Amino acid sequence: MRDDMQQYGYRRVGSPNKEASHKSPSGRLSAVICAALILVTIAAYEPLRHNGFINLDDTRYVVENNNIHGGLSYNSIIWAFKTRYAGNWHPLTWLSHMLDCQLFGLDPVRQHFSSLLLHIANTLLLFWVLAKMTADIWPSAFTAALFALHPLHVESVAWAAERKDVLSTLFWMLTVATYLRYVRRRNVTWYIVTLVLFALGLMAKSMLVTLPFVLLLLDYWPLNRLKTQDTRRKTADSVERIANRKEKSETFYTLLEKLPLFALSAVSSVITFTVQRSSGAVKSGEIYPFGIRVSNALVSYVKYIVKIIYPVDLAVLYPHPIHSLPLWQPIASLAILIGISGGIIYTVRKQKYLFTGWLWYLGTLVPVIGLVQVGNQAMADRYTYLPSIGVFIMIAWGAAALSAKRRFGKIIFRTAAITALAILLICTRMQVKLWKNSFTLFEHTLKVTKNNYIVHNNYGIALSQAGRFDEGILQFRRSLQIDPQHANAHYNLGLALAQSGHLEEAVVHLRKSFESDSNSPSTLINLAGVLIMDKKSQIYDCVEAVRLAERACELTRYENPEMVGILTKARKAASFKTN
Secondary structure (H helix, E strand, O other): OHHHHHHOOOOOOOOOOHHHHOOOOOHHHHHHHHHHHHHHHHHHHHHHHHOOOOOOOHHHHHHOOHHHHOOOOHHHHHHHHHOOHHHOOOHHHHHHHHHHHHHHOOOHHHHHHHHHHHHHHHHHHHHHHHHHHHOOHHHHHHHHHHHHHOHHHHHHHHOHHHHHHHHHHHHHHHHHHHHHHHHHHOOHHHHHHHHHHHHHHHOOOHHHHHHHHHHHHHHHOOOOOOOOHHHHHOOOHHHHHHHHHHHHHHHHHHHHOOHHHHHHHHHHHHHHHHHHHHOOOEOOOOOOOHHHHHHHHHHHHHHHHHHHHOOOOOOOOEEOOOOOOOOHHHHHHHHHHHHHHHHHHHOOOOOHHHHHHHHHHHHHHHHHOOOOOEOOEEEOHHHHOOOHHHHHHHHHHHHHHHHHOOOOHHHHHHHHHHHHHHHHHHHHHHHHHHOOOHHHHHHHHHHHOOOOHHHHHHHHHHHHHOOOHHHHHHHHHHHHHHOOOOHHHHHHHHHHHHHOOOHHHHHHHHHHHHHHOOOOHHHHHHHHHHHOOOOOOOOOOHHHHHHHHHHHHHHOOOOOHHHHHHHHHHHHHHHHHHO
16 A cells, blocks of 8 residues: 555655655654643743733623633534524534633633643644645754744733634644545545544634635645656656656545535535624625725735734734725736746745645635625734744745754854744743733733724723723724724713713714614613613603513513513603603
């Protein structure tokens, strides 16, 4: 069987070729590297033990989600697979949050620790699969270290609501690992295991739809399953025809075996788009015209590279340039992308790792680059969690290749690598500290971004929840200055004004929120509550309050005790007025 595999372009994963076979990594050295990766990752994320939840998605994902609080049960598991809550279908992510709550309750530190463990597991698996595929232990270790310590990945680890990033990546890595075992043994069992793990990964986050494409890239390099024309030309004429037929057959088989994986990707894509569109997460073309989305995608591709190389001014949310971008930005970005792509194609015969790494980066970003706009962000640090690996591969193997051509190259490479990793470790620790709470995170974000009406609104919520209503009102007003139609800001400003005694203005903003969404139970019930808050006020209207409260209770099936209480109070007031 092994002889047949070699004839068809296969090779043992641990020994990519004759030149690399003698470099197969020893188990002892790999164990030392794994231990070092664990220690530096823990050192980078140590401030995580002081961090709590933030009021951006953590609230609806965990803190106020009653389906999560009770832990794992028959009903909660059924809910996880059926719900479209939060505009996503990711049942395994919900189950992960449920398990955390069952084990730790609502302790944010322990839940963050769970995400950190997943990040460490992803790091070790990344090192393992790269070392097995290439037998180049030091570039593999450097790539894994960059992945472990890069500040761009803090958002995926330190944000409880982004558990789906680290969890889905675990299944991504496991899928690649079992795929390598399948390639080595050509065993149907391992192929089935690969399919199952991939399906589980899609149920953690649909961004994994690009994995079959990445497996094809790995078939090209470093697995060398797709032979190039140059390789065939080296054979004698009498043998060439036979070799060509075998290689064409094997190439066809390599593509054919990906079809079930691509089918799973297609199903996941349809489910995700349907769920996100039905929940309103997919933005219309009127809000985000296609030209703006394409321009933003081009600019974001380049900005992500810049942030990978120079990770400063990171933010939890980068506002989308809804109206327009300066024309020079997408043109310059397109020119940069074409230039890099052209250079890589020119050198592809000698540096195959550049081709794989570059297309890994470009391809894995496609689902989240904004061509289909989901949410209000222009880009997001969390979206680089997987795509950045492609750039790290280019850096690691590129540095190794350069160092091999120069005197004292290895010493220079290792010194530069250690220095870079030390800097990244420090930057990551600083970034983790910014995620301590909503105040530190939003204050920083507002310093490094402009016109960030969403973060102004969420910062205002945090201030209001802390009883700092005047400061909260200021943030809500700033949000509305940027986007006067922001319904959530109108709603939150109305609540803050009501709680600080400004009832008439509170009603004005609550009504504006109601005009944007007349079926929002929270808006209905709070507007009803304000209308009966002060009998002496000019806005007192118990009749309308009853109508609004009844509608809110109908929408929540009379299952919310607070809403039922306000309805009862409004009915009593209306009855007293009639009498």
